[in-house]
Amino acid sequence: MGTFRIEGGHQLHGEITPQGAKNEALQILCAVLLSAEKITINNIPDIVDVNKLISLLEDLGVKIQKKGKGTYTFKADDINLDYLQTDQFKQDGRGLRGSIMLVGPLLARFGKGYIPKPGGDKIGRRRLDTHFEGFIKLGAKFRYNREEYFYGVEADKLKGTYMLLDEASVTGTANIVMAAVLAEGTTTIYNAACEPYLQQLCKMLNRMGAKISGIGSNLLTIEGVESLGGTEHTMLPDMIEIGSWIGLAAMTKSELTINDVSWDDLGQIPNAFQKLGIQLERRGDDIFIPKHENGYEVQNYIDGSILTIADAPWPGLTPDLLSILLVVAIQAKGEVVIHQKMFESRLFFVDKLIDMGAKIILCDPHRATVIGHNFQSTLKATTMVSPDIRAGVSLLIAALSAKGTSTINNIEQIDRGYENIDERLRAIGAKIVRV
Structure with a gap:
């Protein structure tokens, strides 16, 4: 069983190109x-x-x-x-x-x-x-x-x-x-x-x-x-990987350019991150994410009620990104409900995030409420096991933003969906080693 060892708390910088979908x-x-x-x-x-x-x-x-x-x-x-x-x-x-x-x-x-x-x-x-x-x-x-x-x-x-x-x-x-x-x-x-x-x-x-x-x-x-x-x-670029890099940039307060994203095929994805207060800039067919030095604030509904982010069939939001959006919400200013309608076990990885210091209430198998830290409190490094592809990358993003050195086991799950992820992250400044 493979392992990633991640030294968190470092800002990343540069360009990354998504793999094929x-x-x-x-x-x-x-x-x-x-x-x-x-x-x-x-x-x-x-x-x-x-x-x-x-x-x-x-x-x-x-x-x-x-x-x-x-x-x-x-x-x-x-x-x-x-x-x-x-x-x-x-x-x-x-x-x-x-x-x-x-x-x-x-x-x-x-x-x-x-x-x-x-x-x-x-x-x-x-x-x-x-x-x-x-x-x-x-x-x-x-x-x-x-x-x-x-x-x-x-x-x-x-x-x-x-x-x-x-x-x-x-x-x-x-x-x-x-x-x-x-x-x-x-x-x-x-x-x-x-x-x-x-x-x-x-x-x-x-x-x-x-x-x-x-x-x-x-x-x-x-x-x-x-x-x-x-x-x-x-083949098109992988929209889930594009969303993963957006979330990673926001959580680590990094300036990042994602190349060749086929923007017109992203649907609700940019909008979902913008609802969490994350700034995105379209540059041709690239996405530029500036440093979020002052954090990012959840955009509540116009009547002031708490924001809910839910998956839906296309052109709704793809369910594969909800795990990443949930992790990004940990450091937002404000609260958000993540409603995973399609798969009843996909949110069960939140216990690992709670161990790292996240404020998350698992309401039921399909819904979790995240109370954001607004970067007033840093996630703590820990040892984790990757349960599936998307949860694995979400834990990886959390580890890269955390204080200290984290270990993620069962990284074969991550390798099922992400090409040479450790090499590509090291190229933009991440401290990650495959053991």
Whole structure:
């Protein structure tokens, strides 16, 4: 189990460039199975979860070549479907949440897709019903082996249909879209997720020959085609990492420039930090965060009531940033309620922040009230364990702002979502060592 040792209390300075988007990568990489032609993908992040998925694709028979940093070519012209029934696949697929999105492309192109119950973050229940209900509506037969927790769908030919999703699931929408592009006839998906990463997937599929309209809305119409060709695709920067660096700059009173953020795809993220009183300046496609020498003050509602920051489906605030916003609120002037609606275990890391001296009341599994210190009191260094990717980075931000030397164990969780984070933080002045 890896460990970070962090000497906190130092101001940072300089520029940092976000990696390619993890959540986009997991969708885009699965989509290479939809074509037998070569697909080139740029700006792929070098992180554990993405590398696991690339290995899974290679074991399936996809020909993969690394062309440079973050650039790979994929050619899925000789897929080994027998691998899906092996113990090795059941083991490898179980260790990666994003493996569920292999099912849609496999079902569409080869008539069958299997997956073990996926793992990933321990942040609460994440249903798979939306995925499989969509496949069933397209004409697939569903089967489930309860003893092995192994799911499967099979179909001679998928047929387009209308469906109203029970939730605007991003991975569910992506999976159903990838299945529907090769189905017979027209598929209409209402209550579809519409976040930028899903828009990226749909645009890529259209360049490959798919016919998807309504991109960016919650009503997608997909006219099925016989086959898809190759393409080249460049992934967006990771919006969660961008939010992490904004929070880090504010908590450490640092002047920081975040390069190439694709500002127009950030949605509510800049606004959420501004509600906590954090100043942001748009410089072209960069974000400049000045030193907050006098701190930052929570902007309450116009009637004076306490601010609540909550997640919501896009274009609402992404749930992945609530952990970071909660940590940033620790040093704000004022109070704020953080309402995590989607995952019932994601706020359970606050006990570690309370140990460091934060004033946080965990109201229930979904809500926490933070009473800000306004930098009148400094967090104290401690030893922590990273429970999931986003909580891990939130604890890292807290440690970098704290007095003394902190230790974070189980940093493999952080490595799942952040590329060479210790090297990149040292480049802007952080005192962090990987043990």
